[in-house]
Amino acid sequence: MGANATRFVIIGNGAAGTYAAEQLRKDDAACEIVMIDDEQYTLYNRVSLPRYLKGVLLEQRVYVRDQAWHDKNRIDLRLETKVTQVDFEHKTVMLDPGGELRYDRLLIATGGRPNPLTCEGAVSARSVFNFQYFDETKAMVAKIPESKVVVILGGSFIGYELTEAFSFRKLETHWLMRGPWFLRRALDEAGGKIVSLLAEDQGVHLHYEEAIAKVEQSNGAVKVTGTAGFTATADIVGVGLGLTMNIDIFGDTGLETNVGVRTNEFLETNMPDVWAAGDVAEFYDVVSQRHHRMGTWDNSLNHGRHVAKNMLGAKQPYVEVPTYASGMFDSNISVMGVTTEEEPDAEAIVEFDYEGRNYKRLFFLGDKLVGAMLIGKMKGRKKVLELISSRTPIDRREMVLEMLAMPEVPARPAPPA
Ligand SMILES: Cc1cc2nc3c(=O)[nH]c(=O)nc-3n(C[C@H](O)[C@H](O)[C@H](O)COP(=O)(O)OP(=O)(O)OC[C@H]3O[C@@H](n4cnc5c(N)ncnc54)[C@H](O)[C@@H]3O)c2cc1C
Incomplete structure (x- = not known):
């Protein structure tokens, strides 16, 4: 050197x-x-x-x-x-x-x-896990063969990922959330209901407005007492608290x-x-x-x-529309730009269909589309991203929903060289 x-x-x-x-x-x-x-x-x-x-x-x-x-x-x-x-x-x-x-x-x-569980008994309980590191994931994987019941706390993406993984493993999975529905600051009640339907389709037991008040280690298991009446004896407790x-x-x-x-x-x-x-x-x-x-x-x-x-000496601004895409049980979820979670003043319009488990929520600041959440069909995702990044002025907000419903135009084949 x-x-x-x-x-x-x-x-x-x-x-x-x-x-x-x-x-x-x-x-x-x-x-x-x-x-x-x-x-x-x-x-x-x-x-x-x-x-x-x-x-x-x-x-x-x-x-x-x-x-x-x-x-x-x-x-x-x-x-x-x-x-x-x-x-x-x-x-x-x-x-x-x-x-x-x-x-x-x-x-x-x-x-x-990750923020740890801080309720009574949490410090000494052995089978309470966060979900951020390889080591804690390995520890949960090692415990799965001897497990039957799992309790998850957290109404955001980590709570979801834990719930989905354990229900996929066919364990009896209880999903507790402090709020009235999943991602309560970004989704409205209808969006929350679509997520509940998707979770129930997978056999998940949902418990809203419930948190963990106390955990007690009892041999290999953990006795869980909720803040609103929930009780269970769990083999694994997973927490996603930000x-x-x-x-x-x-x-x-x-x-x-x-x-x-x-x-x-x-x-x-x-x-x-x-x-x-x-x-x-x-x-x-x-x-x-x-x-x-x-x-x-x-x-x-x-x-x-x-x-x-x-x-190394360049002075380029970072310009990128933030996006997050994930599975949502047997479906998909996508978050683009900013939502009411980060920008509570954003105004939202929504379209949903419970039976098809589809949901679209668009977020506006003035005449600009600033963010969107889609659950189910991901059609129109690209158009939404374009509108957010180009900061195109939008006169009539519903027009964006109408645009998303239109069939996608297939890409034109490139002319022969
Ligand atoms: C279970 C899980 C699922 C996820 N799923 C998705 C998904 O589907 N889609 C998606 O886009 N994102 C997802 N994410 C988020 C994504 O993984 C993170 O945003 C990304 O990995 C963050 O990378 P980073 O480099 O900023 O930070 P990190 O990966 O957190 O790296 C920071 C590192 O710095 C180390 N460190 C901190 N302080 C010190 C110190 N003082 N001295 C030495 N080392 C230190 C930490 O130990 C850590 O290793 C998920 C995250 C988790 C945990």
């Missing part, structure tokens, strides 16, 4: 960190790249964890990059190493183990950690943080030579013209690739 090579230090080897490292190496053969992570694994795909839990994906298919790839790309990966402190003035990070490390340019890609961003190490350093690390549209923080990317970046989004965070794989990957170019 040349004595004058720029040293890039990346905290976090998730999608954001690893794809940033990959791009840095592609665009700068001479630079030095050090990537630090407190987990024991090279990059694995968190999006694959639900399929691994379901038993339809082998463990080795969850990995995205191995150690040999890092060696080949000269990325100095330090696993099971925690960054405990950052000194932005002297441009150093403190590693445990490892001591002090100097950086020229720093990327914060620390993601978030994430807390990993920003604690920045304490009172002066780095601007809110829920995550605040950045401008170039993913630059308020500290010189420091950028943030992925789940932890609360970035200025030029499409929705506001700061927000995205918790998706594609956003983390694209942030990683994009930020690397800016860290």
Whole structure:
């Protein structure tokens, strides 16, 4: 390594960190790249964890990059190493183990950690799991053969993924949500009912406006007492209660943080030579013209690739409509742009069909379409994305629903060369 090579230090080897490292190496053969992570694994795909839990994906298919790839790309990966402190003035990070490390340019890609169950008995209960890491997923997989009853708490995507995996495994699955329906801030009652119908079609037992008040370990099982009358003896309790961003190490350093690390549209923080990317970046989004965070794989990957170019001297704004697509039991769900979850002032129009289990909700700010949620048929998804990203003024909102109902025009074959 040349004595004058720029040293890039990346905290976090998730999608954001690893794809940033990959791009840095592609665009700068001479630079030095050090990537630090407190987990024991090279990059694995968190999006694959639900399929691994379901038993339809082998463990080795969850990995995205191995150690040999890092060696080949000269990325100095330090696993099971925690960054405990950052000194932005002297441009150093403190590693445990490892001591002090100097950086020229720093990327914060620390993601978030799951909020634990905090009710009475939760600390000592052995079979209560979050769902963020490979290790806890492996622990649940190991417990499945001896399990019959599962209780899941959480009315968002992680609660759903856990519920779907265990019901697929044919375990008696109880899904508890604190709210009146799934994704209560983004879906209305009709959307919530479509999700309930899809869950019930799979044999899931739903319990709305119910949380866990107490858990008691009793031999291998956990006695669960709900806040509104629910009781069960469960072999596994899974919780999806949201994430807390990993920003604690920045304490009172002066780095601007809110829920995550605040950045401008170039993913630059308020500290010189420091950028943030992925789940932890609360970035200025030029499409929705506001700061927000995205918790998706594609956003983390694209942030990683994009930020690397800016860290090498480009100054390009990150412009991408956030999207999230997932299975929804035997159907699909897609979220695009911003919803009333992030933008409570957005106005929504909706169209649904209980029998067909189809649902569309479109979100507007003034005359602009800013987001959408689709359940069931995904027809029109591309048109919606185009309208959001082009910020086309829309006179009559229902026109968008009418447009989505129109048959898709098949792509014209390319003329012969
Ligand atoms: C079960 C599950 C299912 C999901 N399904 C989907 C889906 O269907 N579609 C979708 O788009 N997204 C999905 N996601 C979300 C997606 O996986 C995340 O948005 C993405 O992986 C985040 O990547 P990241 O690189 O920003 O952060 P992370 O992957 O969280 O990486 C951050 C890393 O930094 C490490 N770290 C933090 N602080 C320190 C420190 N001080 N020192 C050292 N290391 C540190 C962390 O341990 C972690 O390894 C899912 C997530 C989960 C858990």
